[in-house]
Amino acid sequence: MNTVMQDGFGRHIDYLRLSVTDRCDFRCVYCMAEHMTFLPRQQVLSLEELHRVAAVFVGLGVRKIRLTGGEPLVRPGIVELCRRIAALPGLRELVMTSNGSQLQRLARPLAEAGVKRLNISLDSLDPERFRAITRHGDLDQVLRGIEAATRAGFERVKLNCVVMKGRNLDEVLPLVRYAIGQGIDIAFIEEMPLGEVGRARQEAFCSSDEVQQLIAREFSLHESLESSGGPARYLRLTDHPDTRIGLISPHSHNFCPSCNRVRMTVEGRLLLCLGHENALDLRALLRRHPLVDGPLIEAVQDALRSKPLRHEFDPQGDVQVVRFMNMTGG
Ligand code: SAM
Ligand code: SF4
Numbered sequence: 282m283n284t285v286m287q288d289g290f291g292r293h294i295d296y297l298r299l300s301v302t303d304r305c306d307f308r309c310v311y312c313m314a315e316h317m318t319f320l321p322r323q324q325v326l327s328l329e330e331l332h333r334v335a336a337v338f339v340g341l342g343v344r345k346i347r348l349t350g351g352e353p354l355v356r357p358g359i360v361e362l363c364r365r366i367a368a369l370p371g372l373r374e375l376v377m378t379s380n381g382s383q384l385q386r387l388a389r390p391l392a393e394a395g396v397k398r399l400n401i402s403l404d405s406l407d408p409e410r411f412r413a414i415t416r417h418g419d420l421d422q423v424l425r426g427i428e429a430a431t432r433a434g435f436e437r438v439k440l441n442c443v444v445m446k447g448r449n450l451d452e453v454l455p456l457v458r459y460a461i462g463q464g465i466d467i468a469f470i471e472e473m474p475l476g477e478v479g480r481a482r483q484e485a486f487c488s489s490d491e492v493q494q495l496i497a498r499e500f501s502l503h504e505s506l507e508s509s510g511g512p513a514r515y516l517r518l519t520d521h522p523d524t525r526i527g528l529i530s531p532h533s534h535n536f537c538p539s540c541n542r543v544r545m546t547v548e549g550r551l552l553l554c555l556g557h558e559n560a561l562d563l564r565a566l567l568r569r570h571p572l573v574d575g576p577l578i579e580a581v582q583d584a585l586r587s588k589p590l591r592h593e594f595d596p597q598g599d600v601q602v603v604r605f606m607n608m609t610g611g
Contacts, residue, residue, distance in 0.1 A: 284340070284341050284342040285342045286341050286342045286343070286581075286582070286585055287585070288553075288585045288586065288588040289585070289586040289587065289588060290588070290590055292538075292539075292540055292541060292588075293342075293541060294342070294343070294541055294542065294543055294585060294588075295342055295343055295344045295345065295541055296343065296344070296345045296346075296347070296510060296511070296541045296542035296543075297335070297338045297343045297345075297346050297347070297542065297543060297544075297545060298346075298347045298349055298542060298543070298544045298545070299331065299334065299335060299346055299347065299348055299349070299544075299545050300348075300349055300350050300351060300544070300545060300546050300547045301331060301348050301349070301350055301351070301353045301356045301359060301362065301547060302325070302350045302351040302352065302353065302355060302356040302547055303319050303320050303325070303350065303351045303546075303547050303548075304319050304350070304351050304352065304355055304356075305350060305351045305352040305355065305380070306352055306355055306380070306382055306417060306418075307352065307380050307382070307415040307416065307417050307418045308415065308416035308417055309380075309402075309404075309414060309415050309416070309443075310413075310414055310416065310445075310448075310478060310480065311443050311445065311472050311478065311482070311606070312475075312476075312478070312606040313476070313478065313606075314476070314477065314478050314479055315416065315479065320547065320548055324548050324564075325547050325548060326547055326548070326549050326564060326567070328358050328361070328362050330549070330564070330567050331362060331366075331547075332362060332365050332366060333567065333574075334545060334549075334563065334567070335366045335369060335372075336369055337574050337577050337578060337581070338581070339369045339370075339371045339372045340371070340574070340578070341578060341581060341582070343372070344371070344372065344373040344374070345372075345373055345374050345375075345376065345510050346366060346372060346374075346375050346376070347376045347377065347378060347511075348362075348363065348366075348375070348376075348377045348378075348396075349377070349378045350547070351547070352379065352380050352382070352383075353377055353378070353379060354379050354382070354383035354384070354387055355383070359387075360387065360390045360391060360394050361394075363375060363377075363391060363394040363395060363396050364394040364395060366395075367394060367395025367396065368395065374397045374398065375395055375396050375397060376396065376397055376398040376399065376400070377391065377396050377398075377399055377400070378399075378400040378401075378402070378441070379399060379400070379401055379402070380401070380402050380415070380418065380423065381401040381402065381403065381422075381423040381426035381427055381430075382418065382419070382422055382423060382426060383426065384399075384401070384423075384425075384426030384427065384429050384430050385422070385425050385426050385429045388426065388429040388430040388432075388433035388435075389429070389433045389434070391433070392433040392434040392435050393434075396435065397435065397436045397437075398435055398436050398437045398438070398439070398509075399430050399435050399437075399438050399439070400438075400439045400440075400441050400468075401423075401426070401427055401430060401438065401439070401440055401441065402440070402441045402442070402443075403423065403427065403440045403441070403442060403456065403459075404442050404443055404445075404448075404449050404452075405420070405448075405449050405452050406420070406452060406455050406456065406459060407420075407452070408420040408421065410448070410449065410452075411423070413448075414448060414449065427440070427463065427465075428463070431463055431464070431465060437465070437466065437509075438463075438465045438466070439465060439466040439467065439468055439509075439527065440456065440459075440460055440465065440466070440467040440468070441467075441468050441470060442456055442467065442468070442469050442470065443470045443471075443472050444469050444470065444471070444472075444487045444492055445472060445485035445486075445487065446484070446485045446486070446487050447484070447485055448485060450487055450491075450495075453469065453492055453495050453496060454495065454496065454498075454499055457496055457499075457500065457518075457524075457526065460524050461518070461521045461523075461524045464523040464524065465523075465524065466524060466525045466526070466527060467524065467525075467526060467527065468513050468526070468527030468528070468529055469489060469492045469526070469527070469528055469529070470529040471486070471487070471488060471489055471529065471530050471531055471532050471533065472485065472486060472487075473531050473532075473555070473556075473606070475555075475606045476606065486532070488530070488532065488533045489514075489528040489529070489530040489533055489534065490533060492528065493516065493526075493528060496516075496526060500518050500519075500520070500521070501518070501519035501520060502516045502517065502518060502519070502526065503516065503517050503519060504516060504517075505517045505525065507525070509527075510541070511529075511542075512529050512531070512536040512540075513527035513528060513529050514527070514528050514529075514530070514534065515527055515528075516528065531555075531556075531592065535591060535592075537554075537590065537591035537592060538591075540554075540588075543585070543588070545563070546560075548564060549562065549563045549564025549565075549567060550562060550563070550564070551563050551581065551584060553584060553585070553587065553588040553589060554588060554589045554591075554592055555592055556589075556591075556592020557589045557592065559587065559589070561580055561581070561584040563577060563580070563581070566580055
């Protein structure tokens with residue numbers, strides 16, 4: 282089937298972010314509360330159901346799938362799931378976002394399974410700070426995971442850093458230097474107000490423009506029109522061609538007009554926008570119609586017509602979306 286999915290505003294939707302678990306071995310301060318309750322197993326889509334969802338969306342015109350979570354690599358059977366999704370005819374690329382904790386073991390099997398690109402979260406190069414931000418993470422383990430990823434054969438590896446004043450703003454330059462040393466990209470993300478995480482996010486908010494100015498103090502930068510098919514804008518470092526700087530700016534540079542994506546939570550809720558609660562319960566349909574895809578396809582096409590025009594995040598405001606990022610599939 283050679284279809285194109287369009288929403289009610291004429292935007293082409295060809296990118297699915299598929300959450301494979303809400304669980305995680307970390308509890309990052311911007312993503313989760315310290316004590317979280319995770320979904321009971323029967324509410325979570327099985328590997329078979331996740332594969333079926335991927336196949337239905339590829340049939341509908343999705344060309345890029347990002348597996349995310351939670352931490353996708355804590356889901357048993359993840360490598361085999363990657364292999365099966367990567368083999369779907371019509372899919373251009375399967376990519377993943379990970380916290381890096383399992384990559385020493387899994388980087389190569391993932392690359393061999395057909396994962397083309399990997400985003401790895403890294404918010405600090407200081408072991409104690411890293412532990413404070415992730416609440417459980419071991420920096421050394423993650424750095425070894427990143428290094429394993431750079432050798433595993435992915436087309437690209439990119440670091441993701443959520444910048445917070447008072448926590449890691451002063452690490453922007455060291456993180457850029459680290460990315461240059463590894464010959465990989467790095468993206469800096471503005472924090473989004475998803476879920477009540479027990480701290481005032483607005484005090485830590487740091488705009489992408491501030492990050493850019495900070496980097497420009499040490500490096501010569503120029504704007505680039507490149508896109509990796511997601512929300513990042515890219516800057517090139519004049520003297521370091523192997524490293525691009527991505528800026529993901531949900532607040533300061535709204536990316537909604539070019540939105541090309543939808544998200545699926547691991548309990549089977551199709552989220553049409555990161556910043557809105559409206560969702561389609563695909564799990565019910567998957568389980569009611571185990572053998573025919575027609576009802577799912579119709580429901581997805583119908584839901585797309587109500588994809589909101591834009592998120593309404595306000596960096597000065599309180600929590601506007603009660604779902605946590607690990608439930609959303611960041
Ligand atoms: N566990 C994996 C990881 O950390 O990379 C994948 C899931 S995580 C939810 C995906 C991405 O969302 C990470 O890069 C993380 O830094 C980012 N993220 C989580 N909560 C966020 C928030 N409130 N605002 C902005 N980015 C957030
Ligand atoms: Fe886990 Fe990723 Fe959320 Fe951190 S950002 S708690 S690593 S899901």
